[in-house]
Amino acid sequence: MEMNQTQRLPVPRDIAWAALNDPELLRQCIPGCESIEPDGENAWQLAMTAAVGPVKARFKGRMALQDIQAPESYTIAFDGQGGAAGFGKGVARVSLAPDGDATLLTYAVQAQVGGKIAQIGSRLVDAAARKMADTFFARFTEVVTGGADDADNAGQQEQQEQQQEGKQKRSWTAWISKP
Incomplete structure (x- = not known):
């Protein structure tokens, strides 16, 4: 899977860089x-x-920053295991460029998935x-x-939507374990 995108962040590059290197802030946002x-x-x-399509799993993994060129760019190497659901691994190249009072963040991700996640199909994985x-x-x-309160509210809203979705759809685990 490959994914490339540019995002305009409405903050100066030094603030964006500091935020991208703050584990607690990232935990709130991921x-x-x-x-x-x-x-x-x-x-x-x-x-x-x-969750990828009907497969929902808990993943444990590691991420490491490499090729750090503060405050311009770094590479994130990541890998994660989701048990029976499968695995994901790859690299993401992240760069920050000043854009007036804002910052242009560009990233390029190359990742591989395996296991049940890979069986779902690339369109669902990409989506x-x-x-x-x-x-x-x-x-x-x-x-x-x-607007940190808004971000927390967005996280709570996402959890509620996932709970509603779980009530409406049968999970992959239930489907494959049915005799």
């Missing part, structure tokens, strides 16, 4: 993120819940990845511009 714990220099262990990225940037923008 959809389904439960925890981000330090794991060495410029590396973190993550736990998160993600889920884009939705996660859009949700992240909406929350991130709210937090860095001072």
